[in-house]
Amino acid sequence: MMVRVAKGRVHLDHARCNQCGECEELCPTGVLDLSGESGIGDCILCRYCIVTCPVSALSVYRKGASGESRSGFSSAFQ
Numbered sequence: 001m002m003v004r005v006a007k008g009r010v011h012l013d014h015a016r017c018n019q020c021g022e023c024e025e026l027c028p029t030g031v032l033d034l035s036g037e038s039g040i041g042d043c044i045l046c047r048y049c050i051v052t053c054p055v056s057a058l059s060v061y062r063k064g065a066s067g068e069s070r071s072g073f074s075s076a077f078q
Contacts, residue, residue: 008043009061016057023049023058 010031017034024032026048042063049058 006045007063008045009063010043010049011059011061013057013059016055018055018057020054022052022054026052 012032012034019034021034024034028046028048029042029044031043032049043060045060045062047060050056050060
């Protein structure tokens with residue numbers, strides 16, 4: 001059985017981030033890296049990082065044929 005996984009990108013707002021590391025620990029794909037560039041790998045759009053971030057420093061974008069579009073769930077927490 002094959003399961004298609006949506007791919008996305010995570011954007012970290014460094015100005016808002018308090019470096020608590022909660023998102024990094026919770027990310028099942030290891031996409032987040034608070035010490036450098038975030039979103040290099042493929043995000044599976046689980047949004048665990050957004051829910052756990054105490055300062056709303058993260059946004060999740062869906063990768064699509066026509067570019068990237070912001071995932072609706074992330075905007076509810078900002």
